[in-house]
Amino acid sequence: MSLNSHMNVLDFTLLSLLRRKFKNLGIVLVFTFIVFITGSILFLSYSFKREALLILKGSPELIVQRMSAGRQELIPVGRAKEISAIPGVSGVEPRYWGYYYDPLVKANYTILASSGSLSAGNRLLQGRLPAPEEKGVAAVGRGVAKARFIDMGSTISLVSAAGDAMDFDVVGIFESESELLTADLIVLGRPDVIRLFRMPPDMATDLAVTVRNETEAPVIAGKIRSRFPDTRPILRKEIIRTYDAVFGWRSGLILTLFAGALVAFIILAWDKATGLSAEEKKEIGILKAIGWETSDIIEMKFWEGLVISLSSFLLGIILAYVHVYFFGASVFAPALKGWSVIYPDFRLAPFIDPYQIAMLMALTVIPYIASTIIPSWKAAITDPDEVVRG
Amino acid sequence: MNDPIIQTNELTKYYNKGKANEVLAVSGVSIGIRRGDFAVLKGPSGSGKTTMLSLLGCMTRPTSGSITLEGRDISHLPERFLTDIRRTTYGFIFQQFHLIQGMSVLQNVMLPLYPTDVDLPKLKKKAEGLLEGIGMMKRRDFPVQGLSGGEQQRTAIARALINSPEIVLADEPTAHLDTALSRNFMAIMKDLWEKGKTVIIASHDPIVFENEYAALVVEMRDGAVRNVTRK
Amino acid sequence: MRKSLVFGLFVLGCFLFLAALGATSHVRVSHFLAVSHDLGDITATLKLTDISFSDDARYTRNPSQADIFSAFQDYPGSIEHFPSGSVTPPPDFTSLGAAMKVRGQ
Numbered sequence: 013m014s015l016n017s018h019m020n021v022l023d024f025t026l027l028s029l030l031r032r033k034f035k036n037l038g039i040v041l042v043f044t045f046i047v048f049i050t051g052s053i054l055f056l057s058y059s060f061k062r063e064a065l066l067i068l069k070g071s072p073e074l075i076v077q078r079m080s081a082g083r084q085e086l087i088p089v090g091r092a093k094e095i096s097a098i099p100g101v102s103g104v105e106p107r108y109w110g111y112y113y114d115p116l117v118k119a120n121y122t123i124l125a126s127s128g129s130l131s132a133g134n135r136l137l138q139g140r141l142p143a144p145e146e147k148g149v150a151a152v153g154r155g156v157a158k159a160r161f162i163d164m165g166s167t168i169s170l171v172s173a174a175g176d177a178m179d180f181d182v183v184g185i186f187e188s189e190s191e192l193l194t195a196d197l198i199v200l201g202r203p204d205v206i207r208l209f210r211m212p213p214d215m216a217t218d219l220a221v222t223v224r225n226e227t228e229a230p231v232i233a234g235k236i237r238s239r240f241p242d243t244r245p246i247l248r249k250e251i252i253r254t255y256d257a258v259f260g261w262r263s264g265l266i267l268t269l270f271a272g273a274l275v276a277f278i279i280l281a282w283d284k285a286t287g288l289s290a291e292e293k294k295e296i297g298i299l300k301a302i303g304w305e306t307s308d309i310i311e312m313k314f315w316e317g318l319v320i321s322l323s324s325f326l327l328g329i330i331l332a333y334v335h336v337y338f339f340g341a342s343v344f345a346p347a348l349k350g351w352s353v354i355y356p357d358f359r360l361a362p363f364i365d366p367y368q369i370a371m372l373m374a375l376t377v378i379p380y381i382a383s384t385i386i387p388s389w390k391a392a393i394t395d396p397d398e399v400v401r402g
Numbered sequence: 403m404n405d406p407i408i409q410t411n412e413l414t415k416y417y418n419k420g421k422a423n424e425v426l427a428v429s430g431v432s433i434g435i436r437r438g439d440f441a442v443l444k445g446p447s448g449s450g451k452t453t454m455l456s457l458l459g460c461m462t463r464p465t466s467g468s469i470t471l472e473g474r475d476i477s478h479l480p481e482r483f484l485t486d487i488r489r490t491t492y493g494f495i496f497q498q499f500h501l502i503q504g505m506s507v508l509q510n511v512m513l514p515l516y517p518t519d520v521d522l523p524k525l526k527k528k529a530e531g532l533l534e535g536i537g538m539m540k541r542r543d544f545p546v547q548g549l550s551g552g553e554q555q556r557t558a559i560a561r562a563l564i565n566s567p568e569i570v571l572a573d574e575p576t577a578h579l580d581t582a583l584s585r586n587f588m589a590i591m592k593d594l595w596e597k598g599k600t601v602i603i604a605s606h607d608p609i610v611f612e613n614e615y616a617a618l619v620v621e622m623r624d625g626a627v628r629n630v631t632r633k
Numbered sequence: 634m635r636k637s638l639v640f641g642l643f644v645l646g647c648f649l650f651l652a653a654l655g656a657t658s659h660v661r662v663s664h665f666l667a668v669s670h671d672l673g674d675i676t677a678t679l680k681l682t683d684i685s686f687s688d689d690a691r692y693t694r695n696p697s698q699a700d701i702f703s704a705f706q707d708y709p710g711s712i713e714h715f716p717s718g719s720v721t722p723p724p725d726f727t728s729l730g731a732a733m734k735v736r737g738q
């Protein structure tokens with residue numbers, strides 16, 4: 013067989029598919045939708061993961077929390093000294109942070125004590141961070157700024173644990189490009205955080221430990237635990253592992269929401285796979301009787317499966333890309349956002365995993381072609397004698 | 403010219419052999435059909451005409467006995483070769499026409515040669531020529547399900563001829579037609595026969611077997627040959 | 634034009650479009666990589682451990698930090714119920730008076 017005969021068979025297949033325009037268009041639509049949803053989830057979670065890993069590369073190698081009665085407790089700052097004496101530890105710094113629920117806009121903020129300033133050329137902060145010991149100033153994330161209609165120079169007022177209002181001058185706003193990291197942050201000077209949360213003196217939320225050699229981190233974590241049995245060290249590696257799990261959870265959620273469509277499609281494919289219609293069977297018989305070979309018929313069925321599944325795959329994957337990277341995954345927004353008020357604008361970097369795309373293609377196109385070919389196989393190998401008789 | 407193009411020898415066909423519903427449809431038929439013959443298989447309903455035609459046309463294989471086509475025993479060839487013979491040597495006109503619904507007359511006529519190397523525009527020209535010859539050009543782009551019985555049959559004839567077959571087979575071609583259309587059909591067959599094709603028709607219609615050019619009439623009963631007349 | 638050619642061109646067009654998308658992806662990723670240096674700076678300076686992705690409940694804000702924040706922080710039935718809080722609306726507490734205001738209503 014030459015190229016021309018293959019093209020002829022493809023021509024015939026397209027002709028034949030066009031006879032049942034609406035049915036086949038319906039299949040393509042449902043199929044495209046499935047690829048679109050799965051593709052969007054893949055794009056989204058892969059980009060998230062890659063971005064998260066790149067962003068979090070700079071986070072502390074080791075966080076030490078104190079546990080009390082199975083819950084996290086504030087940790088005495090004095091322990092920092094003892095921990096920094098452990099060989100391999102290059103620095104220990106207490107972190108002061110917590111959450112603040114703002115009933116006004118019904119949003120959760122993350123309050124964080126400043127512990128230094130960003131490097132000079134950082135383009136992601138408009139203004140500056142409060143100095144560690146500075147009072148009465150704040151740098152806020154873009155999400156907070158939007159929720160509270162804040163600009164540089166405005167004041168933001170929070171209610172402290174003691175009940176009195178505290179006003180802060182906004183000296184810095186994070187640029188929206190950093191939203192995935194900073195959307196809900198309010199960075200204050202340390203004395204303000206302590207007063208706002210009414211933290212006891214000499215206590216911190218947890219300790220950030222830097223180590224000389226990251227491969228040593230687990231050993232150091234073990235030493236910290238044996239020295240302070242009531243602590244829980246969290247390794248950066250574990251953080252990264254957590255992110256895998258979190259994206260698994262979010263994508264699982266989306267998948268659940270669209271499970272209906274998936275089931276509908278599986279039923280459709282099953283219906284096709286388990287039996288040919290009498291009409292299709294007859295047509296195969298006729299083609300054989302007038303001189304089509306079994307292999308020609310299989311080839312026609314192959315084209316049929318390929319035309320539908322490849323078109324659907326290509327359309328679906330293009331739509332998914334546009335959806336996730338140009339429209340910020342707007343279809344999924346309700347599921348992704350949950351009830352959050354402050355939510356980063358998705359401007360994800362389109363990290364693409366070619367392997368994943370190839371996988372998705374293999375998993376959609378091949379089974380569909382198989383489910384088109386296999387049921388017609390039997391019809392194609394029977395004698396055309398029955399056709400003669402009608 | 404007198405050597406048989408098709409020769410059968412003790413041709414026997416059982417359906418559902420070995421089962422309770424076993425049927426002996428053709429039993430021990432030995433006939434010879436010459437190149438350029440106009441042969442008619444006649445006989446009452448259930449006598450095995452369709453089964454014979456199906457065996458001769460390589461649509462099914464005999465239970466025992468043999469068929470020789472142009473000196474070659476084809477009764478035990480693998481499916482692939484039978485298909486090839488169907489495609490190159492035979493044109494079959496089915497009793498129920500068996501056109502592909504939803505496609506046009508022209509597409510149906512072109513159908514047999516799609517999986518071959520032909521150039522589609524050339525194939526189209528040839529199909530149009532055939533349609534022209536049987537007066538179907540004006541229906542060229544009609545979907546076949548809208549055609550009258552006679553028009554459907556003419557489409558089926560054109561489709562059977564698209565591969566320029568040596569042998570044309572037809573099963574009960576006049577069963578669905580009135581007398582005028584039946585004569586019309588026979589005229590087309592006569593024309594083919596005059597052009598040198600071998601024509602084999604299964605029918606119990608006198609219009610078919612009672613005409614002067616039906617040189618060979620094989621009368622069948624209960625699967626066996628009862629009488630062979632050669633004019 | 635014959636139909637197989639139309640289909641072939643359609644597939645080719647799709648692949649070309651995908652290639653174009655791949656090119657924009659490349660540009661945007663390299664832009665992100667440029668910015669990610671500054672992002673890393675923020676992470677390191679503020680000692681952040683998590684991204685601001687699930688802000689709907691306190692314990693989902695910093696998933697890597699097991700902490701004191703658990704369900705029902707403010708009142709029973711608070712929408713911080715994990716993980717269905719993302720899809721199930723909070724219960725209606727209006728009958729309990731204005732003091733029981735639920736976020737998101």
Ligand SMILES: Nc1ncnc2c1ncn2[C@@H]1O[C@H](COP(=O)(O)OP(=O)(O)OP(=O)(O)O)[C@@H](O)[C@H]1O
Pocket residue numbers: 401417418425426427445446447448449450451452453454
């Ligand atoms: N697929 C089959 N399975 C079982 N029996 C069959 C099958 N096909 C044909 N038969 C039987 O074989 C016998 C011969 O059938 P055939 O169709 O060849 O007769 P026919 O001469 O063409 O009859 P008619 O004039 O009614 O078309 C009949 O008894 C029929 O019932």
Ligand SMILES: [Mg+2]
Pocket residue numbers: 451452453573574
């Ligand atoms: Mg019959």
